Amino acid sequence: MKLIADNLRITRPDIRRALQQLDPKPVQDLVKACEARGAWAIDVNTGPLGKQAGPGMRFFMEAVQAVTDLPLLIDTANPDAMAAGVKAAENRIILNGFSLEPRKLEQILPLARDSNADIVGFLLYPDSRVPIDAAQRFEVAQDLMEAVESAGVAKERVIIDPVIPPLAWADGIVQAREVMKVIRTLPDLLGFPVKTIGGISNLGTNAPDRAARLAVELSYVAMLASAGLDYALLDILNFDLVRAAKVSGILARENLFSWAMVP
Numbered sequence: 001m002k003l004i005a006d007n008l009r010i011t012r013p014d015i016r017r018a019l020q021q022l023d024p025k026p027v028q029d030l031v032k033a034c035e036a037r038g039a040w041a042i043d044v045n046t047g048p049l050g051k052q053a054g055p056g057m058r059f060f061m062e063a064v065q066a067v068t069d070l071p072l073l074i075d076t077a078n079p080d081a082m083a084a085g086v087k088a089a090e091n092r093i094i095l096n097g098f099s100l101e102p103r104k105l106e107q108i109l110p111l112a113r114d115s116n117a118d119i120v121g122f123l124l125y126p127d128s129r130v131p132i133d134a135a136q137r138f139e140v141a142q143d144l145m146e147a148v149e150s151a152g153v154a155k156e157r158v159i160i161d162p163v164i165p166p167l168a169w170a171d172g173i174v175q176a177r178e179v180m181k182v183i184r185t186l187p188d189l190l191g192f193p194v195k196t197i198g199g200i201s202n203l204g205t206n207a208p209d210r211a212a213r214l215a216v217e218l219s220y221v222a223m224l225a226s227a228g229l230d231y232a233l234l235d236i237l238n239f240d241l242v243r244a245a246k247v248s249g250i251l252a253r254e255n256l257f258s259w260a261m262v263p
Helices: 013-021 024-036 050-065 078-090 102-107 109-115 135-152 172-190 200-204 210-227 239-253
Strands: 002-005 040-045 072-075 093-098 119-122 158-161 197-198 231-234
Touching: 013 024, 013 050, 024 040, 024 050, 040 050, 040 109, 050 072, 050 109, 072 078, 078 093, 078 109, 093 109, 093 158, 102 109, 109 119, 109 135, 109 158, 109 210, 119 135, 135 158, 135 172, 158 172, 172 197, 172 210, 200 210, 210 231, 210 239, 231 239
Parallel strands: 002 040, 002 231, 040 072, 072 093, 093 119, 119 158, 158 197, 197 231
Antiparallel strands: none
């Protein structure tokens, strides 16, 4: 299970100020810290960026690429910002992401085809509703792959995000279990070893305190590793969470074990 740092977010006040002032240092300091903690990739979560989509995305891509060669997830719902990120890319990129929403099918899938980049596909309905169970997620996954094939994108380029729910939802705990069913079963359903990705931080949205949030994230990341999740988006600067994710991955995937493997 590869760990992707989700720390670089436009919602952080220091990162938002960095963009406003075009000061790359806060961005670069954060990225260097994430890489030092063992991130496999960096999620560059810029948000929509509004009218400054092109210049804003170029600022982030140039700032990040100046200090790391890690793969970068271009994380935005704005097709113009996504295109600007692809154009500015020097590192390996993953487009994060698309769904069955018509605008994203029309504008983001062609970017994946033309750039030959991997792309995250969210199991959401065209109106962005979240399916309520594994069966509905499987139906959406099949529709998603049909759209991918129609757009000329290689199916092996797609990384499926089954959408981890906040536990605060009325059916959050049920949906969290359904997500694990999807991760286990999806490769057999689609007929090839499709990769999966999940945002761990979604689970603890609106948690009453940090300790409670960490407790559920520690447990759930182990369950996801056991289910076969390929990529975990998480707070790479949280030592306990990262250690749990790494150990869970070792126990879930490695045939031989040595205590020297435990971080």
